[in-house]
Amino acid sequence: MSIELKNVNFSYPDTKVGTLNDINLSIKKGEFVLLAGESGCGKTTITRIINGLIPGFYGGNLLGEALINGKKVSEYKSYELAKVVGSVFQNPRTQFFNADTDSEIAFGLENAGEAAKTINDTLGKVTKDLNIEALRDRDIFKLSGGEKQKIAFASVYAMNPDVFLLDEPSANLDTKGIEGLKECLLKIKKFGKTVIIAEHRLYYLYNLVDRVIYLKDGKIEKEISGDEFRAMDKSTLNTMNLRSNRYIENKIDDGKAYENKENAGLNIKNLSVEYKKRIVFKNVNMDFVPGKVYCITGQNGAGKSTLLRSICGLLKVSEGEILINGLKANKKDLIKKAFMVMQDVNYQLFSDSVLNECTLGVKGFNSEKVEDTLKEMGLIEYKDRHPNTLSGGQKQRLAIAVSLMMEKDILLFDEPTSGLDYGNMLLCAEFIKRLAKKGKIIIVVTHDEEFMECCCDKKYSLK
């Protein structure tokens, strides 16, 4: 199954981001191709042209030709293309249609009108092939992100397409989830499937890649062979604004809860938290002093989010205590002092402009302070824009600006770098370091080792 793009030009109806200029690309059957480049360089756009979502679903102005096996993509009906090209997307939460795993894996086959017996046989084979028998007949809403992504993959795999398209499939996964994804990719590569993957995080693709297409501003800047890619070192990749191609094991000190003599900062003592009648974690001791960047790592389900929520005063503590500057803090005190920048920052933007966002709910502000804060976060030029039109990194900084306006001292970040490219990841690390210098207490939940390498002073792992 060969894929060919000839003189492809494309622009979205309402934005310049993701525009393509004169793309010529041909991909052979069985090739594993990585599309790399910074956010907005057009790599997602290319995947959407190949799976027909452009122009069918997203609209826009498409010139040139995209061919699959010599036939124009536009001549395939969406359901014919579905049998040839399978797509896995970025967000595990929003790509399943059913509430249970079995139905989800069978979804494509049911759409194609296969007989019940064929579907059930395939279901057995797929789950065995991908080693996910333990995930059969489960409530998808209760799976971890990594498990959801495996189901999404299985659902595509069940239809047995020749081409697999993946658009930042690792963005919301932890290290273990990425490992699982890698296994699935190894499998399909072995079966000779064609794989096209757009991705920021590169390390897990190290052994898989046959060719890298490096995009910049909607153009193919460079084509790199697999071996060339493997030979590249971190600094070369970083100058291209790409992340490392190897797993970075950081050597950051493990934080130890120390004898706190000065009573400075935030101390967590013997903390246990129950949520929905289940003990999430027990006897956690951690100390955080202002000026340092602390990272908390831990596998899925270790209770990282629960810990963050209890530090913010959103959850009741069942045992132990949280102290601020030596004084015991209850839920009310905590919620006044602490602010969390959520993984999906869309939940916490409430206003119609950047400026109004900063003043919403803030008592006694003056316009000077608003301007200073926005300047500090590099957002002053966007002050009249709707928050929704900002990029992911900008939205994050807007949330930080809000916390500064509210004069919160404890800032928590939940996976701040998920889905950020190398440049934005660095920028995020930079801002976090700056906040620490201002004397804020900074706690970051993350599994991004590369990010930790950039800014983390101490780390705690939650078990």
Add this chain to the structure above:
Amino acid sequence: MISLDPRTKIILLGFTALFSALIPNGIYLIVWISLTAFLGIMLGRIGKTIRAAIIFAALWLFATFVLPMLSGVAHTSLLVWLGLVFKCFPCCMMAGIFIETTQIGEFMAAMSKWKIPRSVVIPIGIMFRYFPTVKEDWSHIKDAMALRGINLSPACFIKNPGTVIDAMYLPILVTASKASDELSASAITRGIENPSRRTSRLDIRIKPADVGAVILFALALIIGYLLTVGGRI
């Protein structure tokens, strides 16, 4: 334990709607709720069905024994309120059982057997899918509001109603429109627009249990109608 074809469940829901429309509140309501509860338990939705039945029983006992002792405004307003609740209760209970015991794929395949066009079925399917997502979103949004010092208490609402409303609906709108876009994209690339008949991995057929359930509820409806129209109850 039995399982029913989604089509049967729709017919039963239709019967229940007819029941509420045709038959005035009265002792016969107990029969209908008992039948519904029996159905719910047989379909394996045990806990929630029993809970609904207990709530109904409590309201009924209140209406029969406590309400007549009250007088004045309290009596009238409670009477009206309970009347409304009793009108809605059977349908809500049946709909709850329907939604919780039916998988989306199963529903879509059954609708396809009735030859209902996909343009009607797909939006309903997406709605089904969307309920649990809203629940998840809502808990995140509540957190986000609390961090900004906004809560849902009446005091906070009276002080600045605009802020509370904005903080509720804006994030819901933004995340919902993003989620529905992504959901649709993923469904399209897996061939949801295929016009041929949709199948299901589950065995979707009208079975004896379906026939039995329809006959049972139809009889109950007819008998109930005859009894009430005849003025015997």
